[in-house]
Amino acid sequence: MQFETLPGFREFYPEACARRNHIFSQWRKVARAFNFSEYDAPVLEPLELYIEKSGEEIVGQLFNFEDRGGRAVAMRPEMTPSLARLVGAKANGLKRPIKWFNIGEHYRYERPQKGRLRAFYQYNVDIFGEAGPGADAELIALLVQALQAFGLAVADFKVRLSDRDLWLLMLAAEGLDSDASAAVLGIVDKLERMDREKAVEKLCPIVGDEADAFLSRIEAVIAIRDFDTLSAHMRSLASEGDIADQIVARLQEWQELLKRLNAAGAGEFIQIDLGIVRGLAYYTGFVFEAFEASGAGRALAGGGRYDALVKKLGGPEMPAVGFAMGDVTLADLLDSKGLTANYVQSPDFIAIIGGAEARDAAMADSAVIRSMGYTVEYPLKDQSFGKQFKEANNKGARFALIYGSDEIEKGVFKLRDFASGAEKEFPRDALAEVIPELIASGLES
C-alpha cells in the first residue's frame, strides 16, 4: 500500500526544512528585536470559537470533526480567536501594552493553488491595550523590518495603508447609515477584481440611481496616494459639525502614524491606498496589506486594528492591532527574487580514518570537538582515503582531520584546510586549544 501526502499538505525534506527554519528564525529574530514575547496555543479548538468570530459560513473552510467526547472541534484556521481568548482571560494581570507573537501551522480546507495550501505557517504579531496610532506604527514598522530581514527592499515590496474609520466618516458624510456603509465597504474590497458595471449594479440598491456618480467618487478616493490630497479631500466633505470634527481628529492620527513610520525608517515602503479595506468586518481602524512591489500575486501579509474582537469573544474591552504573514507567499516571492539562499548544512570537520586504531582516536577527538559545539562527521564504515576526501568535499566540510597510522604513532592528527589546501600536524593533547583558533581564522597556506 502506497500512501501519498494529503492535498495541500507539504513534506519537508531536509533542504526544504532548513529553508522553512530560516524563515522562522528571521521572523523570530525581528519580533524579539522589537521585544515581543512568543506564545503558543492549541492546534485543535472548539468549532464554536471560529463560528463566533466569523459566522456559520466559516465551517465549510475548516478541517472540523466531532471528537470522541462528542465535542465539535476544528483545526485552527487562524490564530486571532485563540489569542483573543488567551489575552482576554488574563487581561487584568498583563502589563500593557501586551506585545506578543507566534509562529504556527494553520489549516484551511480550501482548494490549493498558487500561494495557498491547506496547511501553512503563519507569523502572527499583535499589540493589545494601546488604542493610539503608536501601536499601529510599531506593528507596521515591525512588518516592514520582517520583510527586509529576508533581503527584500523598496523595489521588492510595499505596504498598502488604508483606514476603515476614514471610510466610515466619508460614507457618513454621504448620508449612509452603518449597515449601508458596511455593504459599500464589502464592494470596495472587491472593486479591484470586479467590472465597473457590476459594481454599479451592486451599489444601486444601496445608493439608488446615483450609483454611477457615487462609484466615481469612491474611485477618486481609491486613487489617492499622498496624505495631503487625502487630507484635503476629507476636509472638503464636511466643513462643520460632528463629522467634520471627527475627520479632523482622525487626520491627526494619520499624521502621527505617518510621522512615526518615517522616523522608524519604514516610510518609503508605505503606500496610501484606500482600496484596501480587508473583507471581514471586525477591523475597526487602520488596515494594511503587504504586496510584491508590482502589486501582483497574493498579499504577503495583512492586518489592522480590531478593537472590538476581544470583547466579542468574551474578554474585556481591549484595543488591539495585529498582522499575519504566511510562509507560502513569502517563500514564493523570495524564490522569484533569487533570495532563496542555499541552506545545505555543512560540517565544520570531517575525520579521515585510516584503520581500526585510527577510528578510536578519531571518535575520541570528535567527542571533544562536538562537546565544544562544532560539527564533526566521519565515515561509518572503512573506506579508502581517496573516497573519504571526495566525500568530505561533497559534504562541504571546512576541514579534514586526518588520522592515519603515521599520525597515530606520533600522537598527532593532521589538519587540512580545504579552502587553502594547507596542512599541519597538531598534537592530539592540544586539540581543545587548537580547535577554536582554527574555526576563527583557518589554516594559512
Next chain:
RNA sequence: GUGGCUAUAGCUCAGUUGGUUAGAGCAUCGGCUUGUGGUGCCGAGGGUCGCGGGUUCGAAUCCCGUUAGCCACCCCA
C-alpha cells in the same frame, strides 16, 4: 464548489502514422589496490508509462472515467 492544462526512473525530459525487451542526462550505489579534493573512467540498481476500464492482433501512444498536481474563478479570517 466550477472550469482549463498536465501526468513516462528520485529530478529534468525523449519516446516516430499504435509495432519486438520503454531510453538519455543528472542524482544514487559499487569499483578504478587504505595517504589526499566538486573532475575522470568502468559498472550497477531504479519504471504496473498516475490509477481503472474500453478500442485493437498489438496501447506509454487512441477513447471514456477517476485521482493527483498546476493555473484561473468562488473564497481568502
